Amino acid sequence: MPGQIRACGGPEKQDRPAAPPIPQGDYQTLLFAPQAKVETRFDYGFRFLPDAYPQNLPAYAGRFDFRKHFYPVIRDLKNKGEEFQCAQIIDAHPKVKWWVRNLDSFPKTSFWLPLSNGHKFYPDFVALLEDGRIMVVEYKGAHLEAGDQDKKNMGELWESKSDGKALFWWATMKEATTGRDMMAQIKAKIG
Numbered sequence: 001m002p003g004q005i006r007a008c009g010g011p012e013k014q015d016r017p018a019a020p021p022i023p024q025g026d027y028q029t030l031l032f033a034p035q036a037k038v039e040t041r042f043d044y045g046f047r048f049l050p051d052a053y054p055q056n057l058p059a060y061a062g063r064f065d066f067r068k069h070f071y072p073v074i075r076d077l078k079n080k081g082e083e084f085q086c087a088q089i090i091d092a093h094p095k096v097k098w099w100v101r102n103l104d105s106f107p108k109t110s111f112w113l114p115l116s117n118g119h120k121f122y123p124d125f126v127a128l129l130e131d132g133r134i135m136v137v138e139y140k141g142a143h144l145e146a147g148d149q150d151k152k153n154m155g156e157l158w159e160s161k162s163d164g165k166a167l168f169w170w171a172t173m174k175e176a177t178t179g180r181d182m183m184a185q186i187k188a189k190i191g
Contacts, residue, residue: 048100048126052109060101066091070098070128077101083124086139086171089182090127095190096135099127111136113154121151123168129190135167 053071060066062079068091078084090099103110104122112120113136125137136158138151155168169189174181180188 046111048109048111053100054103054106054109057103064088068096068098070100074101076103082141082173083139085173086137086182087125089186090125090137093186093190095130097128097130099125102126113151113158115150115154117150121154123151123155129167133165133167135169135190137169137171139171141173 048070050071053073054075057075060074060077060079062077062084064079064084066074066087074087077087087099087101090096100111102122102125106122107120110122111126112122115121121138123136123138125139127135127137129135136155138148138155140148152170155170159166159168167189169186171182171185175185178184
């Protein structure tokens with residue numbers, strides 16, 4: 001069992017107040033304008049701790065033996081489907097040291113990024129790579145891909161401001177622009 005996975009982005013301090021929603025135009029200017037001063041910092045990083053994984057969601061009950069999941073029991077992962085296949089690919093990659101099925105709506109025990117509407121974005125998976133980088137993964141089926149541009153923008157901004165310490169992978173079954181499958185996508189993302 002590993003000690004912890006630390007990811008930058010979410011608050012480390014549990015008593016940190018939630019930010020109020022920012023009007024859409026102001027949000028775009030504050031984060032994405034050329035003059036925007038945005039940074040990703042690890043000193044307020046989130047930590048996955050060995051005894052802090054929520055236990056009140058269904059446990060994974062499939063036959064595939066995940067070997068690199070940070071916790072002994074994986075929660076909220078079905079034993080089939082595209083998201084399951086994404087988890088298999090993450091688990092099989094030689095540069096992935098550990099990974100976590102990130103659980104939605106658990107701000108104290110899950111990694112999240114802020115969105116323009118004041119809500120939190122909980123990516124599907126968080127991985128610690130062998131070289132110390134953090135990779136955050138959001139899997140999107142083709143029917144959902146176009147509707148979550150705010151999540152994709154925030155993830156890409158988070159990666160771009162991390163000084164090479166963090167990766168954001170917007171995973172799809174097949175990339176629309178390149179035609180790459182998930183195996184080729186993760187290879188291109190990690191290097």
